[in-house]
Amino acid sequence: MKTEDIKAKIKGDIGQEIFFYEKVVSTNTIAFDLAEKAKEGAVVIAESQEKGKGRLGRIWISPPGVNIYISIILRPEIEHKDITLITIMASVACATALRRTTGLDISIKWPNDLMASGKKLGGILTELKTDQIKIACAIIGIGINVNIDITEFPEDVREIATSVKNETGKPYPREDIVAEILNEMNKWYKILNDTDKKTLLSEWQRLTSTLGKDIVVIVGQNRYEGFAEAIDDEGMLILRLPSGEYKKISSGDLTILR
Ligand code: BTN
Numbered sequence: 001m002k003t004e005d006i007k008a009k010i011k012g013d014i015g016q017e018i019f020f021y022e023k024v025v026s027t028n029t030i031a032f033d034l035a036e037k038a039k040e041g042a043v044v045i046a047e048s049q050e051k052g053k054g055r056l057g058r059i060w061i062s063p064p065g066v067n068i069y070i071s072i073i074l075r076p077e078i079e080h081k082d083i084t085l086i087t088i089m090a091s092v093a094c095a096t097a098l099r100r101t102t103g104l105d106i107s108i109k110w111p112n113d114l115m116a117s118g119k120k121l122g123g124i125l126t127e128l129k130t131d132q133i134k135i136a137c138a139i140i141g142i143g144i145n146v147n148i149d150i151t152e153f154p155e156d157v158r159e160i161a162t163s164v165k166n167e168t169g170k171p172y173p174r175e176d177i178v179a180e181i182l183n184e185m186n187k188w189y190k191i192l193n194d195t196d197k198k199t200l201l202s203e204w205q206r207l208t209s210t211l212g213k214d215i216v217v218i219v220g221q222n223r224y225e226g227f228a229e230a231i232d233d234e235g236m237l238i239l240r241l242p243s244g245e246y247k248k249i250s251s252g253d254l255t256i257l258r
Helices: 003-007 027-034 084-102 164-168 174-193 197-207
Strands: 018-024 043-049 068-074 107-109 113-116 119-130 135-144 214-219 222-231 237-240 246-249 253-256
Touching (some): 003 174, 018 027, 027 068, 027 119, 084 113, 084 164, 084 174, 107 197, 197 222, 214 237
Parallel strands (some): 018 043
Antiparallel strands (some): 068 135
16 A cells, blocks of 8 residues: 555545555554554554454454555544444445445445445444543544455355445555545545535445445344334434334444345
């Protein structure tokens, strides 16, 4: 990855400072360590991760030289109740950037999966440092499968995951995609900090493939099956259960049934 090529395309504050590593345990962990001294909008980029972190304690497969592994350090000025909107903001930025750079029909599976042809192409892991009053720091970790050959994935993952190259049939410069993600993030982060929820949520709704479907969500030990009706102003998923009752869900593992 050539960081000069990324820097040359950066338009706003996000991505002005880039920390590049060949190999890390996890870019999110490095970003946490740097969070206090780094400028807001600083980005950690690695060529590979030894223990890339996925959501729900899973491992994010992170071989060298083919994919994108980045973590962005932000200090959002939002209330605790709006925490889910950080990931909503990041997923809108990533989906828009990927659509523009690759031409693929990328959609968002709630809360944060980036999907192409019904398979996962990327994911976002937001980790927070908070105190009683405010969010001190948000680390937005983004993993995108770009030029990986899907035969490199373990067999069970191959069924559910894809890459840009696998979808388009050709390799893409990762630098262009990273720069576009950072520029889009700059735009959507301003919208989040202005608490312009309407603009953010309506764009998320335009890009999602989750609403209007029958789904199952696993939340810890609980399993909820129902109709994905909407997301509320705080980014929570509103599920209509078979009983007709509504259930609000803030995070979980979601499968679309039909
Ligand atoms: C998910 O499970 O969908 C989230 C995956 C997030 C992976 C990225 S790769 C860069 C950053 N560093 C990590 O350790 N994880 C995130």
